[in-house]
Amino acid sequence: MKDLPSPNELQAAWEEIQEIHTEYLLPHGVRIPNVVHYTENAKAIWLAALHYFDGQVVDKNTVSTICQRDRPDLQHDQQVRHLKRDGWNLIGRGKHKLDPYKPSTEWINDKVRRENRLNANDFNDLKAAYGNRCATCGAREGRPDPRYGDDLVELQRGHMNPEKNLTLQNAIPQCQFCNRAYRGDFAFDDKGRVRAVADIGPVKRASDSVKIKIHNWLTEVFG
Ligand SMILES: [Zn+2]
Known part of the structure; x- marks a missing residue:
C-alpha cells in the first residue's frame, strides 16, 4: 500500500x-x-x-x-x-x-424490486417482485423450510405499516410463520426489515432497563 x-x-x-x-x-x-x-x-x-x-x-x-x-x-x-x-x-x-x-448488486436488486412493486397489479405480481420468497426471512413459497418444519411455506399479505389499510402498496409478502410471529407489532420497510414498533406488545415484553430507556425518552419528547 x-x-x-x-x-x-x-x-x-x-x-x-x-x-x-x-x-x-x-x-x-x-x-x-x-x-x-x-x-x-x-x-x-x-x-x-x-x-x-x-x-x-x-x-x-x-x-x-x-x-x-x-x-x-x-x-x-x-x-x-x-x-x-x-x-x-x-x-x-x-x-x-x-x-x-x-x-452494488444489492442496490440494483433494490431498485428493480421497487419498480416491480410499484408496477404490481395484484398480490401475485407483488410476490414475483420478491422472487416468490418471504420478504422477511427469504423462505420460498410452496416448499417446506428447514427452519419451520414440514409445513409448506405459504406467502401472505404482511402489513408494512399496520396503522394503515392493507393495500398492495402497503403490503409485503410474508410467510405464515413471519406473519404470525410479528402480528401487528412491527412496521417493516419494503425489504421486509423491521423499522419500528407498531404496537405496545414488544414494549411490554422488553426488559425493565429497555422500558426505562423508552420511558425516559418519551418523557423528554412529550413531557
Ligand atoms: Zn418468513
Missing part, C-alpha cells in the same frame, strides 16, 4: 471519482455528497481515500486516520461500510475495496 495521500492527492482523487460517478453511477441513482472540496463531508473523504488507493483493499482504520488528519472534528471510528447504503459497490468488511464503475 502507498503512503497516506496528501490533501492535494485526495482532492484530485475526489474530483476524479465525481467524474466517474456522473458517468457510471448517477444513471443508477447512486448517491454522492454534493461538495466541492473533499474535506467538506466525511463520505467525500472516504470516497477520495478509497479511490486514491484505486482497487486495493483499504483498511477502514486507514480511512479513519486520514479523517483525523484532515477533519479532526470527525469521529475516530469512521463507518465506511455505510457507503453501501448509497449504492456504492464496496467489497469487504472492515477492509474495503471500491469498484466505482458499477453500483
Whole structure:
C-alpha cells in the first residue's frame, strides 16, 4: 500500500471519482455528497481515500486516520461500510475495496424490486417482485423450510405499516410463520426489515432497563 495521500492527492482523487460517478453511477441513482472540496463531508473523504488507493483493499482504520488528519472534528471510528447504503459497490468488511464503475448488486436488486412493486397489479405480481420468497426471512413459497418444519411455506399479505389499510402498496409478502410471529407489532420497510414498533406488545415484553430507556425518552419528547 502507498503512503497516506496528501490533501492535494485526495482532492484530485475526489474530483476524479465525481467524474466517474456522473458517468457510471448517477444513471443508477447512486448517491454522492454534493461538495466541492473533499474535506467538506466525511463520505467525500472516504470516497477520495478509497479511490486514491484505486482497487486495493483499504483498511477502514486507514480511512479513519486520514479523517483525523484532515477533519479532526470527525469521529475516530469512521463507518465506511455505510457507503453501501448509497449504492456504492464496496467489497469487504472492515477492509474495503471500491469498484466505482458499477453500483452494488444489492442496490440494483433494490431498485428493480421497487419498480416491480410499484408496477404490481395484484398480490401475485407483488410476490414475483420478491422472487416468490418471504420478504422477511427469504423462505420460498410452496416448499417446506428447514427452519419451520414440514409445513409448506405459504406467502401472505404482511402489513408494512399496520396503522394503515392493507393495500398492495402497503403490503409485503410474508410467510405464515413471519406473519404470525410479528402480528401487528412491527412496521417493516419494503425489504421486509423491521423499522419500528407498531404496537405496545414488544414494549411490554422488553426488559425493565429497555422500558426505562423508552420511558425516559418519551418523557423528554412529550413531557
Ligand atoms: Zn418468513
